[in-house]
């Protein structure tokens with residue numbers, strides 16, 4: 532189905548890679564949980580959204596009308612959609628499995644309705660690693676979705692634990708990159724982020740939580756086990772690029788201590804920052820900062836950076852202006868604005884899909 536062309540405001544095709552959607556069933560589930568889970572920082576955020584920020588609620592649920600209008604008005608070619616955080620991860624395993632499968636079905640339908648405008652990252656339930664591996668296979672190979680999304684911890688557990696490794700096995704087998712999207716830290720940690728302005732959520736807690744998750748994966752040796760595994764981090768890499776010297780220096784110190792204390796953990800084959808370089812891509816989501824973009828381009832290179840807006844949580848207009856005025860050479864910009872996303876998420880170009888561009 533050919534769709535009307537939109538007006539591009541900048542010179543680059545824009546594929547935005549961290550764009551949220553929700554299902555009614557997911558929101559119903561959050562409302563149910565809100566009655567029983569009192570001390571959950573993610574559900575607290577959603578309570579505020581449901582009561583006071585209806586624009587976010589409505590824009591998450593919309594996969595056709597206003598979303599496409601906003602994309603068209605700002606010259607955004609494509610949203611790579613993913614179920615909004617924390618996805619299905621605070622439900623019991625059976626509920627989570629059912630909600631993820633249903634969300635993936637709805638996502639695949641939306642991509643089918645708008646094949647040149649949407650791609651999709653599939654959800655899965657880490658609560659059931661074997662079931663998650665099956666759903667990953669179904670979502671990528673049957674539904675044709677383009678990658679995977681997970682929202683950091685699940686009930687306070689992180690994916691470096693050995694029981695979760697079937698998830699990465701499936702991801703590698705399906706050649707699917709895993710986007711680790713933020714959520715709030717577990718409640719016990721979030722307590723320490725209460726401040727004059729609460730420092731959980733995206734002001735600080737998200738980055739702390741997701742950066743921790745990425746560091747746990749790096750030091751676990753998972754990338755020695757799965758050298759082809761690709762992890763995507765939003766928000767310019769959740770501060771990891773900035774930390775690369777110290778993660779290497781301190782890993783050398785720490786692994787020396789562990790080796791002599793005889794824990795039996797084999798040391799990593801490479802320096803931590805080498806995994807960051809080879810096994811991670813970062814996106815610009817919610818970080819409309821040219822200085823940080825230039826820094827990340829310098830230390831990671833344009834092959835490792837993808838554009839993202841973080842719709843509907845952050846504004847499209849500002850994010851588009853940010854990328855269209857970014858002070859990088861055109862060859863780097865082509866990679867960042869669309870080529871890397873098309874490659875890592877296996878997205879056909881609009882021209883290939885419709886022949887009309």
Ligand code: MN
Pocket residue numbers: 549551712765816841844
């Ligand atoms: Mn986001």
